[in-house]
Amino acid sequence: MPEARLVVLVSGSGTNLQALIDACADPAYGARIAAVGADREDIEGLARAERAGIPTFVRQVSDFETREGWDSAVTTVVERFEPDIVVSAGFMKLLSQDFLDRFLTLNTHPALCPSFPGMHGPRDALEHGVKVTGATLFVVDAGVDTGPIVAQVPVAVEEDDDVASLHERIKTAERAMLVDAVGRIAREGVSVDGRKVRIGTSAG
Numbered sequence: 001m002p003e004a005r006l007v008v009l010v011s012g013s014g015t016n017l018q019a020l021i022d023a024c025a026d027p028a029y030g031a032r033i034a035a036v037g038a039d040r041e042d043i044e045g046l047a048r049a050e051r052a053g054i055p056t057f058v059r060q061v062s063d064f065e066t067r068e069g070w071d072s073a074v075t076t077v078v079e080r081f082e083p084d085i086v087v088s089a090g091f092m093k094l095l096s097q098d099f100l101d102r103f104l105t106l107n108t109h110p111a112l113c114p115s116f117p118g119m120h121g122p123r124d125a126l127e128h129g130v131k132v133t134g135a136t137l138f139v140v141d142a143g144v145d146t147g148p149i150v151a152q153v154p155v156a157v158e159e160d161d162d163v164a165s166l167h168e169r170i171k172t173a174e175r176a177m178l179v180d181a182v183g184r185i186a187r188e189g190v191s192v193d194g195r196k197v198r199i200g201t202s203a204g
């Protein structure tokens with residue numbers, strides 16, 4: 001079976017991207033990263049891609065007259081790389097319905113959806129006083145962190161956690177979940193039926 005083609009979208013440090021780069025080095029993983037895209041310049045995520053010899057692109061909202069113009073430019077450049085799966089890994093821009101209609105898009109979020117959606121999952125979980133939080137991989141839909149859930153991993157909140165320590169612990173679990181689920185989807189396929197996501201031979 002041919003390797004699945006991934007386009008990975010990032011906005012920051014790119015440790016999830018790095019985990020995927022490392023996994024893709026093994027041909028048995030079943031996927032390769034065709035390109036890495038970002039909504040801003042000068043981020044470590046892009047540097048990680050460049051060090052790995054992966055093509056990169058940047059489309060900044062501020063370079064476009066309208067948000068629709070940016071949406072369309074992102075769709076066009078991603079299309080060029082013919083992805084089987086788009087992985088939003090720390091990408092801090094909402095993706096348009098048109099983009100989502102064209103590409104199977106997964107997003108990793110640092111909380112147990114449907115709890116604590118948005119850009120501050122670890123902070124919101126800590127402020128709420130939950131004892132267990134985690135990470136969620138989901139199929140992106142037009143809402144914010146509302147899409148059908150592919151995988152989740154729980155992470156304990158410790159008494160002395162601050163936002164940084166909690167987020168770091170979540171990210172360790174999140175990377176393993178992401179690599180495992182994306183690899184299984186690449187090798188075995190996935191089906192989405194309403195809110196039910198199935199990976200594996202029964203998919204499709």
Ligand SMILES: Nc1nc2c(c(=O)[nH]1)N[C@@H](CN(C=O)c1ccc(C(=O)N[C@@H](CCC(=O)O)C(=O)O)cc1)CN2
Nearest residue numbers: 088091092093094095107109118119141142143144145
């Ligand atoms: N349509 C969707 N797009 C994306 C989703 C999603 O669930 N639906 N998830 C993300 C990531 N995300 C949290 O998981 C998230 C990203 C961005 C925002 C947001 O409000 N962004 C603002 C800009 C903020 C900035 O640039 O600093 C915006 O897009 O204008 C909320 C949640 C990936 N995309």
Ligand SMILES: NCC(=O)N[C@@H]1O[C@H](COP(=O)([O-])[O-])[C@@H](O)[C@H]1O
Nearest residue numbers: 012013014015016090108109110118
């Ligand atoms: N709502 C989106 C969101 O909060 N995304 C989170 O940003 C971090 C990116 O880390 P990374 O750049 O090191 O992969 C990850 O924890 C990801 O879930």
